Amino acid sequence: MKQYISENEGRFFDELFSLLRIPSISAKPDYRPYMLKCAVRLTELLKEAGADEASVYNTDGNPVVFGQKIIDPSAQTVLVYGHYDVQPPEPLEKWRTAPFEPVILDDPQTGEKAIYCRGANDDKGQLFMHIKAFEYLVRTGQLRHNVKFIFEGEEEIGSPSLPKWVRENKDMLSANVILVSDTTMISDKVPSINCGMRGLAYLEVTVTGPNKDLHSGHYGGAVANPINVLCDMISSLIDKDGRVTVPGFYDKVVELSDEDRAQLSRAPFDMEEYKSFLDINEVKGEKGYTTMERTGIRPCLDVCGIWGGYTGEGAKTVLPSTAHAKISMRLVPNQKSDEITELFTRHFLSIAPPYVKVSVKPCEGGNGFLIPITSRAYQAASRAMGEVYGIEPVPSRGGGSIAVLADMQEILGIDPLLMGFGLERDTIHSPNESYLLRQFFAGMESIALFYKYYAIEE
Amino acid sequence: MKQYISENEGRFFDELFSLLRIPSISAKPDYRPYMLKCAVRLTELLKEAGADEASVYNTDGNPVVFGQKIIDPSAQTVLVYGHYDVQPPEPLEKWRTAPFEPVILDDPQTGEKAIYCRGANDDKGQLFMHIKAFEYLVRTGQLRHNVKFIFEGEEEIGSPSLPKWVRENKDMLSANVILVSDTTMISDKVPSINCGMRGLAYLEVTVTGPNKDLHSGHYGGAVANPINVLCDMISSLIDKDGRVTVPGFYDKVVELSDEDRAQLSRAPFDMEEYKSFLDINEVKGEKGYTTMERTGIRPCLDVCGIWGGYTGEGAKTVLPSTAHAKISMRLVPNQKSDEITELFTRHFLSIAPPYVKVSVKPCEGGNGFLIPITSRAYQAASRAMGEVYGIEPVPSRGGGSIAVLADMQEILGIDPLLMGFGLERDTIHSPNESYLLRQFFAGMESIALFYKYYAIEE
Numbered sequence: 082m083k084q085y086i087s088e089n090e091g092r093f094f095d096e097l098f099s100l101l102r103i104p105s106i107s108a109k110p111d112y113r114p115y116m117l118k119c120a121v122r123l124t125e126l127l128k129e130a131g132a133d134e135a136s137v138y139n140t141d142g143n144p145v146v147f148g149q150k151i152i153d154p155s156a157q158t159v160l161v162y163g164h165y166d167v168q169p170p171e172p173l174e175k176w177r178t179a180p181f182e183p184v185i186l187d188d189p190q191t192g193e194k195a196i197y198c199r200g201a202n203d204d205k206g207q208l209f210m211h212i213k214a215f216e217y218l219v220r221t222g223q224l225r226h227n228v229k230f231i232f233e234g235e236e237e238i239g240s241p242s243l244p245k246w247v248r249e250n251k252d253m254l255s256a257n258v259i260l261v262s263d264t265t266m267i268s269d270k271v272p273s274i275n276c277g278m279r280g281l282a283y284l285e286v287t288v289t290g291p292n293k294d295l296h297s298g299h300y301g302g303a304v305a306n307p308i309n310v311l312c313d314m315i316s317s318l319i320d321k322d323g324r325v326t327v328p329g330f331y332d333k334v335v336e337l338s339d340e341d342r343a344q345l346s347r348a349p350f351d352m353e354e355y356k357s358f359l360d361i362n363e364v365k366g367e368k369g370y371t372t373m374e375r376t377g378i379r380p381c382l383d384v385c386g387i388w389g390g391y392t393g394e395g396a397k398t399v400l401p402s403t404a405h406a407k408i409s410m411r412l413v414p415n416q417k418s419d420e421i422t423e424l425f426t427r428h429f430l431s432i433a434p435p436y437v438k439v440s441v442k443p444c445e446g447g448n449g450f451l452i453p454i455t456s457r458a459y460q461a462a463s464r465a466m467g468e469v470y471g472i473e474p475v476p477s478r479g480g481g482s483i484a485v486l487a488d489m490q491e492i493l494g495i496d497p498l499l500m501g502f503g504l505e506r507d508t509i510h511s512p513n514e515s516y517l518l519r520q521f522f523a524g525m526e527s528i529a530l531f532y533k534y535y536a537i538e539e
Numbered sequence: 540m541k542q543y544i545s546e547n548e549g550r551f552f553d554e555l556f557s558l559l560r561i562p563s564i565s566a567k568p569d570y571r572p573y574m575l576k577c578a579v580r581l582t583e584l585l586k587e588a589g590a591d592e593a594s595v596y597n598t599d600g601n602p603v604v605f606g607q608k609i610i611d612p613s614a615q616t617v618l619v620y621g622h623y624d625v626q627p628p629e630p631l632e633k634w635r636t637a638p639f640e641p642v643i644l645d646d647p648q649t650g651e652k653a654i655y656c657r658g659a660n661d662d663k664g665q666l667f668m669h670i671k672a673f674e675y676l677v678r679t680g681q682l683r684h685n686v687k688f689i690f691e692g693e694e695e696i697g698s699p700s701l702p703k704w705v706r707e708n709k710d711m712l713s714a715n716v717i718l719v720s721d722t723t724m725i726s727d728k729v730p731s732i733n734c735g736m737r738g739l740a741y742l743e744v745t746v747t748g749p750n751k752d753l754h755s756g757h758y759g760g761a762v763a764n765p766i767n768v769l770c771d772m773i774s775s776l777i778d779k780d781g782r783v784t785v786p787g788f789y790d791k792v793v794e795l796s797d798e799d800r801a802q803l804s805r806a807p808f809d810m811e812e813y814k815s816f817l818d819i820n821e822v823k824g825e826k827g828y829t830t831m832e833r834t835g836i837r838p839c840l841d842v843c844g845i846w847g848g849y850t851g852e853g854a855k856t857v858l859p860s861t862a863h864a865k866i867s868m869r870l871v872p873n874q875k876s877d878e879i880t881e882l883f884t885r886h887f888l889s890i891a892p893p894y895v896k897v898s899v900k901p902c903e904g905g906n907g908f909l910i911p912i913t914s915r916a917y918q919a920a921s922r923a924m925g926e927v928y929g930i931e932p933v934p935s936r937g938g939g940s941i942a943v944l945a946d947m948q949e950i951l952g953i954d955p956l957l958m959g960f961g962l963e964r965d966t967i968h969s970p971n972e973s974y975l976l977r978q979f980f981a982g983m984e985s986i987a988l989f990y991k992y993y994a995i996e997e
Contacts (some may be wrong), residue, residue: 082870108853170754205541238853264852279756283854293817294630294969298737299723301869302839303830305823308864316774319767323760360750365763372761381760384767385857390844393627395566395696396741396903398557398867399843399968406766407849409856411759421661436821445854449685510857511752 082529085217086522093349094185095195096309097209101183101198107166108141109237116143116234119165123232124148129217130212132230138250143234147253150219151227156228156533160256160495161215162325162486163208163263166235167200168510175512185518190505192400195515202516203509205245207262208232210521212529223529225536229256233485235262239281239445240485246327247492257494260531262502262524263483267348270473272466274459274500279380280412282421286429288314288404289438294390295400305436307404307444314432314439318382322368325382325410327428333415337378345377348475358505364389378413378476385409407444418446418484447484450497458498458535463493465530466500469523488511500527540987541830543675543893544980552643552654554584555667558623558639559656562971565601565624565696574601574692577623582606588670589677590688596708600700601692605711608677609685610975615993616685618714618953620944621721622694625658626968633970643976646964653973660974661967665960666690667721668979672986683994687714691943694721697739697903698943705950714953716916718989720982721941722959723967725806727978730924730932733915735956737838738870738907739942741877742885746862747896752848753858763894764949765862766847772890772897773864776840780826783840783868786888787814791873795836803835806933811954835936862935865902876942876994905942908955916956916993922989924958927981958985 086093105119106112109182120137127148135148143166170180178184183198196206211230218224232256233243245253267273290307291300320326337345350373356364366375375381389404391397410421426441434440452459454476464475487498502524508514544551563577564570578595585593585606586592592605601624613914628638638640641656644870654664669688676682689712691701725731749758777783795803808831824833833839847862849855867880884899891897910917912934924932944955960982966972 102724108851108855112850168855169849169853171849171851217560237855259889265588281756283856287715290817293966295817295966296968297841297843297867298739298869299963300817300835301834301841301867302837303824303833304817304819305821306841309777311940312770312773312842312845315767315770357746359753359758359762361748361894363763364761365892366761375761376759378759379760383755383759383858383971384770384848385755385766385855385859386848386850387766387770387862388846388850390842391627391629392844392846392863393566393629394568395627396867397566397843397968398739400740400841401843404845405850407854409755409759409854411756415712436819436823490694499874505757508751510754510855539732 082218082408082527086219086525089183098183099208100205100209101200102181104167104181105234106155106169107235108169112495113143116166120144120146120234123165126212127230130216130449138246140242140246141286145234145243145246146232147230147406149227149229150224152224156226158229158256159253159532159535160180160229160231160259161211161262162259162261162489162497163211163232164204165208165232166237167203167205168237170199170512172346173510177513185401194518196517197342197513199514201514202507204236204263204504205512206516206521207524209526210262210502214525214532215488217529218532224532226532229254236485238485239283239447243485244488244492247489251492254493256493259297259359259486259495259497260485261486261497261499262501262528264499265503265505265507267475267499269504271349272472273348273477274462274466274474275453275478275501276459276476277478278449278483278486279378279498280416280418280444280487281447282410282412282418282425283382283407283445284425285405285407285442285444286424287440289402290436292363292403294402297398297400300400304400305434306400307437308401310434311389311404311406311436314429314509315384317432323366325380328426329423330380332530333417334380335414342374345478346372348369348373380410380412380416382408382410414449416449419447422446445484448487449461450487450490452496453500456496458496461534462498462500465527468530469527479533500531502527540672540675542880543679544983551671555664556641558663558667559658560639562639563692565626565628565693566596566627571601571724572911573706574624578602578692581605583622584670585688586676591654591723597702598706603701603704604690605688607685607687609684611685614683614685616687616714616754617990617993618687618712618717618948619669619715619818620719620955621669621690622662623666623690624692624695625661625663626695628657628970630970635971640709644756646975647975652976654976654979655971655973657972659972660961660965661972662694662721664974664979665982667984668717668720668960668982669877670686672983672990675987676990677848681929682990684990687712694943697741697905701943702950705947709951711891712951713780717944718952719941719955719957720959721942722957723961723963723965724959725769725933725935727849727962729807730928730930731935732913732920732932733936733959734934735835735909735919735936736907736944736957737942738874738945739877739903739905740868740870740876740883742880742883743863743900744864745898747860748894749860752860755856755858758858760978762858763892764858765895766859767915768892768895769847769862769864772887773842775890780901781824783838788838788879790836800832803831803936804829806831806935807904809919818986838869838874839867839870840868872909876906880904903942906945908945908948910954910956914954919992920956920958920989922992923985926988927985940959960985
């Protein structure tokens with residue numbers, strides 16, 4: 082595959098950039114036309130790469146792209162999952178280049194070449210590796226499997242429409258493994274395969290005090306300020322040991338055995354490097370757990386956004402009417418997103434003091450899941466990445482959430498395999514998202530080799 | 540004056556509206572050209588009303604307008620203070636009409652006619668009453684005093700440049716009383732004269748965690764979230780009794796005698812009406828004090844604005860790099876704004892946990908002040924308003940701050956007199972600011988009568 086990449090590199094960039102230029106932001110309803118445009122472009126790329134068919138399908142939300150190449154109905158089938166929607170680019174002022182104008186630049190720290198653009202990694206860059214590895218296998222006559230592709234446009238908003246569509250198209254999607262590149266490796270020196278992800282419950286809360294913004298001089302001190310109240314309420318959600326105070330929150334959390342914890346701690350972790358990468362003096366989290374455990378096997382609660390009152394330049398002396406926050410809880414097996422959403426809502430309403438009104442709106446959710454590392458697919462992936470990187474990859478428990486994979490696992494009865502090639506440096510979901518060319522190419526090679534070893538073991 | 544108003548009403552509106560249309564927002568540096576435009580327009584209005592001279596003066600910040608009419612160097616001199624700058628109009632989506640397009644509409648609740656526009660009351664509407672009362676006295680040959688006008692363009696940002704300018708122009712500004720209409724009355728049934736105002740210390744705080752926005756799934760639970768930390772810190776600033784926890788905050792607060800408190804409690808206050816006006820179930824404030832005391836004689840702390848992370852539509856799973864808040868403290872005699880700013884800064888930095896960085900930026904400040912109700916000017920104002928409203932006005936302690944008045948009082952050695960005609964319903968500093976025509980006209984009449992009774996007592 083190395084040679085094929087170097088012969089076709091320019092075309093690869095042109096094709097990927099044509100996807101990256103489309104601002105397919107699923108969180109913004111106004112951007113719906115771009116979702117369709119991006120979906121259509123993906124069908125073109127799939128057909129050019131060698132798919133027998135590729136079409137755009139309507140769902141209750143953004144369209145799904147499905148394409149396939151069936152070489153032998155009795156052969157094993159790989160279902161490749163990816164998503165073409167991206168996170169909003171805000172805050173715009175922190176981008177060094179235009180968020181939707183892909184460019185290849187040197188990394189300011191390392192000097193290595195990388196593609197800079199929203200979606201360069203998450204997930205357009207990563208799903209594109211699959212299209213090109215597939216193209217290579219088709220054009221060089223090495224494809225031994227049936228391959229199906231499903232690319233959705235709502236992953237970043239929790240895939241509200243996909244489970245229903247998957248259920249309605251269960252037969253068309255039948256396969257032996259769901260292959261996904263939408264995660265990060267531990268580091269570029271420590272390749273890893275993700276064998277478990279956290280779930281998510283995401284809510285927006287609003288605290289309302291007086292029915293209008295007030296002059297803080299006339300009312301300050303006599304009327305509850307919704308921002309102060311919101312801060313009090315948020316502050317009460319985590320106790321001094323870093324534990325979430327929502328009653329019942331930990332009831333279903335699977336406690337790992339000492340042996341399991343020892344196994345997970347095999348993954349190398351350098352605290353000084355970690356702190357230096359983030360420029361922080363100290364880490365902070367739940368008492369009694371390591372940093373790796375805190376992001377891998379323990380749930381948590383974070384405020385992802387907060388706003389209220391005057392946030393412009395200068396000083397405006399206002400006692401605002403409302404204050405808002407977006408609150409995310411990362412969940413672990415066997416916490417259910419629906420249940421946690423309900424527990425949180427009940428708790429948050431119950432702690433509302435009498436001098437304000439409080440409302441809670443669920444935004445997004447999904448369950449976590451675990452993947453057996455003894456599976457045939459895991460073994461093939463491990464061998465493939467071991468060959469490309471020169472060392473055996475480590476199993477890891479990822480902190481992110483791909484909410485829909487737990488649903489697909491359940492509906493289709495197939496385990497996912499998370500072979501992701503992102504790195505921490507890529508700053509997905511943040512300004513200046515980028516994807517190292519080195520990882521982009523290593524990903525393609527690893528995927529092509531995965532097919533090879535997955536076939537051998539047949 | 541009543542007749543003069545009805546004969547000239549249309550022109551009055553045209554002239555006032557020409558001021559209101561200029562978006563003289565002092566908090567926004569980009570709006571500086573509008574400040575000059577507004578200042579120039581004021582000099583025209585002053586001269587048309589009968590001033591001997593009126594000019595725009597440079598300061599270190601926005602220009603000052605000064606005009607005067609000297610009828611007899613040995614007569615008493617009234618110095619009228621007002622400000623032509625206004626608060627930012629945000630949030631724009633809550634305005635029912637364009638913020639800088641004045642219109643006369645019926646109040647949705649009462650049906651009474653009012654001028655809707657940013658600045659309709661605060662303070663363009665109120666300062667305009669002085670220009671017209673002056674015009675009436677000049678044109679009808681009733682003016683018995685020298686009158687000086689000083690209109691500044693930085694009141695809403697704490698008048699940073701005015702004290703220096705006043706000091707440099709002390710002789711030009713010499714007078715016997717500073718007459719100001721920039722406050723509210725207790726209600727339209729209870730006219731009041733403000734005999735004390737709170738001071739202000741306003742700061743912006745920033746909490747920085749990691750050096751970039753992070754994916755909350757990859758880092759959540761292991762890295763301190765600056766929004767959560769900011770909420771913890773803010774929550775700790777007020778204790779369960781509603782007292783500010785900054786060490787030394789109350790050290791210089793003048794405790795009123797039981798007699799003084801009894802005197803102030805003469806002002807009528809209807810708790811049910813207050814709560815119903817604000818649509819709140821309960822009031823909240825410092826333990827041991829009434830609502831009137833909490834806004835009149837007690838200091839307080841309010842968050843005027845908070846922001847951080849993702850605040851757009853939908854769900855973005857980000858652990859942000861920074862979180863910010865604007866914090867206002869209302870001060871009472873003898874708290875000094877500078878001292879409180881320093882105490883707050885020291886305290887806020889001292890409570891910063893080790894896993895974040897914290898910075899504090901002072902934005903605005905000013906001291907409170909008291910005015911003797913036995914003064915000749917107070918007595919004249921009381922008689923004037925008593926005649927217009929049919930009942931004797933009540934002395935009140937206002938909650939707002941006009942920072943510069945304490946400075947002018949000190950530099951010029953003259954007491955201010957706060958004869959304000961705003962009402963709570965005017966929602967100054969908020970969307971849909973308006974000013975009842977009834978109050979607008981009653982204000983002009985009261986001011987004209989003030990000059991009459993101030994002269995009689997000479």
